[in-house]
Amino acid sequence: MDESDKLDAVFSALAHPTRRAILAQLVKGTATVNDLAEPFDMSLPAISKHIRVLEDAGLITRGKDAQFRPCTIDTRPLQDIARWTDQYRHIWEARFDVMETLLNDTKGTQS
Numbered sequence: 001m002d003e004s005d006k007l008d009a010v011f012s013a014l015a016h017p018t019r020r021a022i023l024a025q026l027v028k029g030t031a032t033v034n035d036l037a038e039p040f041d042m043s044l045p046a047i048s049k050h051i052r053v054l055e056d057a058g059l060i061t062r063g064k065d066a067q068f069r070p071c072t073i074d075t076r077p078l079q080d081i082a083r084w085t086d087q088y089r090h091i092w093e094a095r096f097d098v099m100e101t102l103l104n105d106t107k108g109t110q111s
Helices: 003-014 017-027 033-037 044-056 076-086 089-110
Strands: 060-062 071-073
Touching: 003 017, 003 044, 003 076, 017 033, 017 044, 017 060, 017 071, 033 044, 044 060
Parallel strands: none
Antiparallel strands: 060 071
């Protein structure tokens, strides 16, 4: 999978609120599928599908502990997204600077 495909998979995985909520749970520590399913009103197979999407995107890893397969967050794909978005930082900072100037000019003419 090339870099572009990896970013696509991560953005796609993050596009669903349930998957973002699962990641938020995993920030607190390792959890089983049952633990992750608890706050949601959906079946275990549905949660498992969400976990599979996160796993395929590299956002979580699943260990082997007897019959359990605990899930752990892997932040490397999120770091890749941060690096990717950082290359555009100068663009939005410049636009915010222009917007701030316009707002200040507008305030000055209303006084």
